[in-house]
Amino acid sequence: xxxxxxxxxxxxxxxxxxxxxxxxxxxxxxxxxxxxxxxxxxxxxxxxxxxxxxxxxxxxxxxxxxxxxxxxxxxxxxxxxxxxxxxxxxxxxxxxxxxxxxxxxxxxxxxxxxxxxxxxxxxxxxxxxxxxxxxxxxxxxxxxxxxxxxxxxxxxxxxxxxxxxxxxxxxxxxxxxxxxxxxxxxxxxxxxxxxxxxxxxxxxxxxxxxxxxxxxxxxxxxxxxxxxxxxxxxxxxxxxxxxxxxxxxxxxxxxxxxxxxxxxxxxxxxxxxxxxxxxxxxxxxxxxxxxxxxxxxxxxxxxxxxxxxxxxxxxxxxxxxxxxxxxxxxxxxxxxxxxxxxxxxxxxxxxxxxxxxxxxxxxxxxxxxxxxxxxxxxxxxxxxxxxxxxxxxxxxxxxxxxxxxxxxxxxxxxxxxxxxxxxxxxxxxxxxxxxxxxxxxxxxxxxxxxxxxxxxxxxxxxxxxxxxxxxxxxxxxxxxxxxxxxx
Numbered sequence: 020x021x022x023x024x025x026x027x028x029x030x031x032x033x034x035x036x037x038x039x040x041x042x043x044x045x046x047x048x049x050x051x052x053x054x055x056x057x058x059x060x061x062x063x064x065x066x067x068x069x070x071x072x073x074x075x076x077x078x079x080x081x082x083x084x085x086x087x088x089x090x091x092x093x094x095x096x097x098x099x100x101x102x103x104x105x106x107x108x109x110x111x112x113x114x115x116x117x118x119x120x121x122x123x124x125x126x127x128x129x130x131x132x133x134x135x136x137x138x139x140x141x142x143x144x145x146x147x148x149x150x151x152x153x154x155x156x157x158x159x160x161x162x163x164x165x166x167x168x169x170x171x172x173x174x175x176x177x178x179x180x181x182x183x184x185x186x187x188x189x190x191x192x193x194x195x196x197x198x199x200x201x202x203x204x205x206x207x208x209x210x211x212x213x214x215x216x217x218x219x220x221x222x223x224x225x226x227x228x229x230x231x232x233x234x235x236x237x238x239x240x241x242x243x244x245x246x247x248x249x250x251x252x253x254x255x256x257x258x259x260x261x262x263x264x265x266x267x268x269x270x271x272x273x274x275x276x277x278x279x280x281x282x283x284x285x286x287x288x289x290x291x292x293x294x295x296x297x298x299x300x301x302x303x304x305x306x307x308x309x310x311x312x313x314x315x316x317x318x319x320x321x322x323x324x325x326x327x328x329x330x331x332x333x334x335x336x337x338x339x340x341x342x343x344x345x346x347x348x349x350x351x352x353x354x355x356x357x358x359x360x361x362x363x364x365x366x367x368x369x370x371x372x373x374x375x376x377x378x379x380x381x382x383x384x385x386x387x388x389x390x391x392x393x394x395x396x397x398x399x400x401x402x403x404x405x406x407x408x409x410x411x412x413x414x415x416x417x418x419x420x421x422x423x424x425x426x427x428x429x430x431x432x433x434x435x436x437x438x439x440x441x442x443x444x445x446x447x448x449x450x451x452x453x454x455x456x457x458x459x460x461x462x463x464x465x466x467x468x469x470x471x472x473x474x475x476x477x478x479x480x481x482x483x484x485x486x487x488x489x490x491x492x493x494x495x496x497x498x499x500x501x502x503x504x505x506x
Contacts (some may be wrong), residue, residue, distance in 0.1 A: 067448040079298030085432035093174040094279040099272040103303030116145040125183035139176040143167035149233040153334040171284040199249040214324030214481040222328040224310040225477030231309040271300040313478035315496035323482040328379040340455040341462040346371040348414040406460040
C-alpha cells in the first residue's frame with residue numbers, strides 16, 4: 020500500500036476519496052423491496068407436517084414404523100439415549116462414533132465389514148447428538164444414533180449389520196491408530212474452513228451447559244482430545260478399554276428405533292436387533308464445566324472468525340419466536356451491511372438454535388476484530404432505527420422456514436417420530452408458528468433488551484494473532500495457540 024500510494028497524484032487521491040464517500044453513501048441507502056415479487060403472512064402454513072406412524076414397545080424399546088414414499092428403500096435408525104457416563108468415557112465418545120462403522124464387527128475385520136456394508140446397504144453411520152427439553156434448558160440430553168439405508172430386499176441384512184455393530188464391535192490397535200491419524204488430519208485441514216463453527220461453539224460454551232457439552236464433543240476441545248490420543252500411540256490400549264466400556268453402556272441404553280419405508284416394507288423383522296437391547300439404564304443428564312471468560316484460539320490464518328453467544332429461552336417459551344425473527348432480521352439487514360459490505364468480511368450470521376435456546380452472532384473470514392465485536396454490541400441501536408412492516412414480514416417469512424423445512428419424505432417421517440419422542444410435538448410446533456406470526460417490532464426490541472445483554476454474553480474468536488492489543492478496553496481474551504504440544 021505504501022508503494023502504491025507514493026505513485027498517486029493529488030487528483031488520484033481526491034478521486035479515491037470521492038469514490039469511497041460515494042460507496043459509503045450507497046451502502047447506507049435503503050433498498051426497495053417493492054421491485055420484487057413478495058409473499059404474505061397468509062401464505063405461511065399454520066401446521067407442520069404430521070406423517071402418521073405406528074408405535075409399539077418391546078422390552079422397553081420404543082419402535083416407530085413410519086410409512087413414507089421412499090421408492091423401495093428402507094431407512095433404519097437406532098437412537099440410544101445414553102446413561103450418565105464417566106468423564107473419561109464422555110470425552111472419547113466422538114472417537115468411538117467415528118471408529119465404530121470404520122472398524123470390524125462380529126468376526127469380520129474392517130475390510131470385510133466395509134465390503135459387506137457396501138454390498139447390501141447405501142451406507143451406515145454413527146453420530147453423537149446433544150439436546151435439551153422443550154420446556155427447560157437445564158435438562159441436558161445425550162444420544163448416539165446408528166443409521167443406515169438399504170433396498171427393501173436387503174432390509175434384513177441392514178438390521179443384522181446394525182445389530183452386529185451394537186453388540187460385537189471389534190476395534191484393533193492397528194486400525195484404531197490409522198483412524199486416529201486420519202481423523203486428526205481431516206480436522207486439522209478443515210480448521211480454518213470451519214472457523215466460524217468452532218468460534219461459535221466456544222462462545223456458546225461460556226453461557227450454556229448444553230453448549231459446553233457440545234463444544235467438548237465437537238469443538239476445539241474435541242480436537243485437543245483427538246491430538247492427545249493420535250500423537251501418543253502408546254495410549255491406544257487405554258482407549259480400547261474405554262471403547263469397551265462405552266459398548267457395554269450402549270447395549271443397556273434406552274433405545275428408540277425408527278423404521279421408515281413404504282407400507283409394504285414396514286413389516287421388517289427387527290427381533291434380532293431388539294433381542295440385544297436391554298434398555299435397563301435410565302437416560303443420563305451429563306454436565307461438563309462451562310468455559311469461563313472470552314476465549315481466543317490462534318492458528319495459521321490471516322483473518323478472524325468472531326462470535327458472541329447468549330443463552331435465551333427454551334423452545335416452549337413465548338419469547339422464542341420473537342428471538343427467531345430477530346435473528347433473521349439481524350442477519351439480512353444488520354450484519355450483511357455492517358460486517359460484510361462495510362467491514363469486508365466474507366460473511367456475517369445470526370442464528371437462534373431452537374433446541375438449545377442459543378442466540379449467536381458470528382463473522383466469517385473477517386479482517387477486523389474490535390470493530391466486529393462493537394457491531395455485535397450495537398443491536399439495540401440498530402433496532403432504535405425502526406423496523407418497517409415490510410422488513411418484519413420478510414423476517415417472519417424467513418423464520419417460518421426453520422419450522423417447516425423442505426426435506427425428503429424419509430426425513431420428514433423420522434424427524435416427526437424422534438421429535439415426538441423428545442417432547443417436540445407437532446402441536447407444540449403449531450403453537451410456535453401461531454406466536455411467530457404475531458411478532459411485532461416492539462417484541463424484537465423487548466427480547467433484545469432482556470436477553471442480549473453484555474453481562475449474559477460469551478465471546479470467542481479464532482484468529483492468527485493475539486487479539487488483546489486490538490480489543491483493549493473492550494474485551495480481554497484468554498489466548499491459547501492450537502498447535503501447542505499436547506500432554
